[in-house]
Amino acid sequence: MASMVTARQSAGAKRRDETGKLLVHALVIVICFLTIFPFFWMLSTSFKQADEVFTKDIQLIPLNPTLRNFPDAFGYFPVGHWLWNSFGIAVLTTLGKLLISVPAAFAFARLRFRGDKFFFAMVLATMIVPGVVTIVPNYVMVSRLGWLDSWTGVIIPSLPGTAFYVFLLRQNILTLPQDLIDAAKVDGASTLKLLAQIVVPNIRPAIAVVTILSFLGAWNQYLWPLLVLNDFEAKTLATGMQFFTSNTESAQLWGPMMATAAIATLPPLIIYAFAQKQIISTFVTSGIKG
Amino acid sequence: MATIRVTNDAALVRSVPERRGIRWHRLLEGATPYLLIAPLLVLIGVFIYWPLFYSAYLSFFDWNFVRPDKTFVGWDNYTRLADDPRFMRSLRGTAIYLVTLVPIQVFLPLGLALLLWPIRRAKSQSAYRIMLFSPTVIAYSVGAVMWLWIFNANQGLLNKLLAEFGVERINWLSDRNTAIWAVIVVATWKTLGFHLLLYLAALEAVPHDYVEAASLDGASHWQIMRSIRFPLITPTFFFVLVTTVISVNDDVFGAINVLTDGGPFESTTNIIYYLYQQGFKYFQIGAASAVSIIVFFATVLLTWVQFRFVERHVHYG
Numbered sequence: 001m002a003s004m005v006t007a008r009q010s011a012g013a014k015r016r017d018e019t020g021k022l023l024v025h026a027l028v029i030v031i032c033f034l035t036i037f038p039f040f041w042m043l044s045t046s047f048k049q050a051d052e053v054f055t056k057d058i059q060l061i062p063l064n065p066t067l068r069n070f071p072d073a074f075g076y077f078p079v080g081h082w083l084w085n086s087f088g089i090a091v092l093t094t095l096g097k098l099l100i101s102v103p104a105a106f107a108f109a110r111l112r113f114r115g116d117k118f119f120f121a122m123v124l125a126t127m128i129v130p131g132v133v134t135i136v137p138n139y140v141m142v143s144r145l146g147w148l149d150s151w152t153g154v155i156i157p158s159l160p161g162t163a164f165y166v167f168l169l170r171q172n173i174l175t176l177p178q179d180l181i182d183a184a185k186v187d188g189a190s191t192l193k194l195l196a197q198i199v200v201p202n203i204r205p206a207i208a209v210v211t212i213l214s215f216l217g218a219w220n221q222y223l224w225p226l227l228v229l230n231d232f233e234a235k236t237l238a239t240g241m242q243f244f245t246s247n248t249e250s251a252q253l254w255g256p257m258m259a260t261a262a263i264a265t266l267p268p269l270i271i272y273a274f275a276q277k278q279i280i281s282t283f284v285t286s287g288i289k290g
Numbered sequence: 291m292a293t294i295r296v297t298n299d300a301a302l303v304r305s306v307p308e309r310r311g312i313r314w315h316r317l318l319e320g321a322t323p324y325l326l327i328a329p330l331l332v333l334i335g336v337f338i339y340w341p342l343f344y345s346a347y348l349s350f351f352d353w354n355f356v357r358p359d360k361t362f363v364g365w366d367n368y369t370r371l372a373d374d375p376r377f378m379r380s381l382r383g384t385a386i387y388l389v390t391l392v393p394i395q396v397f398l399p400l401g402l403a404l405l406l407w408p409i410r411r412a413k414s415q416s417a418y419r420i421m422l423f424s425p426t427v428i429a430y431s432v433g434a435v436m437w438l439w440i441f442n443a444n445q446g447l448l449n450k451l452l453a454e455f456g457v458e459r460i461n462w463l464s465d466r467n468t469a470i471w472a473v474i475v476v477a478t479w480k481t482l483g484f485h486l487l488l489y490l491a492a493l494e495a496v497p498h499d500y501v502e503a504a505s506l507d508g509a510s511h512w513q514i515m516r517s518i519r520f521p522l523i524t525p526t527f528f529f530v531l532v533t534t535v536i537s538v539n540d541d542v543f544g545a546i547n548v549l550t551d552g553g554p555f556e557s558t559t560n561i562i563y564y565l566y567q568q569g570f571k572y573f574q575i576g577a578a579s580a581v582s583i584i585v586f587f588a589t590v591l592l593t594w595v596q597f598r599f600v601e602r603h604v605h606y607g
Contacts, residue, residue, distance in 0.1 A: 041440065103329075
């Protein structure tokens with residue numbers, strides 16, 4: 001603890017401390033290396049010519065880098081459609097989740113009404129219902145509604161999977177000073193005005209975090225879209241990748257396959273790199289408690 | 291706040307000619323909380339609670355999804371499971387994933403968080419966090435595809451690397467002794483970051499004065515960690531434990547689907563994958579529903595056990 005180092009500590013202890021930290025850094029760097037290596041290998045492969053992909057020895061960095069694999073991937077499979085579907089589904093799911101979660105979180109945090117505790121418990125209890133328990137009936141329902149192979153079929157049934165976000169937002173609204181709420185009430189603001197003009201602007205960081213997490217969740221979801229989207233062009237990136245895998249042994253499409261994987265991983269990585277600090281600080285203020 | 295006015299008098303004056311408006315207003319205000327929670331609760335009711343009951347109902351019928359009529363078969367869908375060797379193998383896989391991945395996913399990120407904590411002010415810290423978290427933000431299926439290219443028997447990196455040391459080709463994904471470990475490696479890699487983030491956030495939330503008071507009293511780094519920091523992050527620890535037990539078998543679905551499709555010889559399958567195959571490969575809707583009801587009750591039971599026996603060791607606030 002650098003800030004705690006006092007004059008009492010000898011130079012020797014200080015040096016030991018420094019060596020200890022260097023060792024920690026070294027260990028963490030090794031773990032980081034192992035963690036990102038599959039990403040590196042994917043990227044490297046996505047820029048390789050076919051003959052370099054299949055060399056016997058390990059070629060870490062492409063000798064003759066090429067961009068071919070990217071247009072090739074779009075040629076073999078409707079990757080453009082998949083990209084658009086992933087994007088559209090992720091954006092609309094996120095909007096939908098925000099629209100139902102923020103008002104509910106506000107009601108559970110600041111309003112007293114008959115049954116409030118019961119309804120909140122109903123929401124939290126959904127966290128212990130594994131998603132897979134509901135897929136058979138939901139599939140039956142969605143196919144009867146004629147929603148198979150549509151964005152609607154993917155989006156609507158996944159909207160209620162938002163208990164964790166409601167909890168996170170509620171915790172954040174609870175941390176707002178009571179004076180702020182009271183002042184608005186004295187001012188004669190209606191509940192809706194209170195929500196729109198006082199609460200929402202003041203929990204913007206938490207809303208940003210929920211937006212990012214639910215975008216990532218929707219972008220990455222697998223089992224449900226795998227069931228609902230059967231049409232070749234209706235797939236998302238996460239579910240479409242399976243066509244490459246079912247073909248690899250015969251067609252040897254590793255280059256285009258890794259190019260598609262790179263396209264699928266880039267948006268989440270960029271979004272996360274920018275939002276990392278915000279996400280941590282929101283978790284800190286929310287105080288996760290089981 | 292310049293806009294705050296004392297408006298009570300004004301409201302009184304206004305109330306006389308606008309009494310009807312006010313009654314409406316009151317009614318609307320009374321209904322507001324319900325209007326705010328209604329969309330969420332309706333969706334939860336339709337897509338989570340109702341399916342739960344419908345699953346229970348379907349589990350007593352023989353139905354293939356295409357046929358218009360369902361045949362009532364009583365408990366047959368449940369009792370038949372016991373005779374199905376594929377189901378038994380899926381239980382074995384489920385147990386292996388629980389026993390290996392729960393400790394890995396709960397303790398490994400905790401250890402890493404404790405390792406990162408003393409160097410949290412280093413400039414490289416945010417680079418570390420971004421790298422360690424990166425597998426968590428991508429799709430399970432896409433991550434699994436990246437590993438497919440490492441585990442691939444003919445052209446994969448791992449075998450090429452081992453060949454340098456004279457190790458002969460290993461069929462990682464089609465050997466029943468190694469395939470499940472490949473899935474476990476991918477699952478470990480995939481979930482490390484999120485739990486790490488939760489632990490780091492919890493460590494950051496520990497009040498600074500506690501730590502300072504202890505260190506003034508001469509407590510060492512590890513004493514502080516053991517008797518102040520750890521007890522104060524037990525709520526997060528408990529949260530991670532409970533959610534991991536619930537989700538671990540659900541989570542590995544993407545990895546199983548991409549890497550092994552449950553094989554070889556059902557060595558990597560689990561109860562979730564069995565449900566998926568029964569329902570959407572063989573269209574045994576009744577059997578799949580019976581499995582989903584079993585999964586539900588097992589989850590509730592496991593969660594209850596943890597609240598009953600582990601939660602007492604948790605310090606809130």
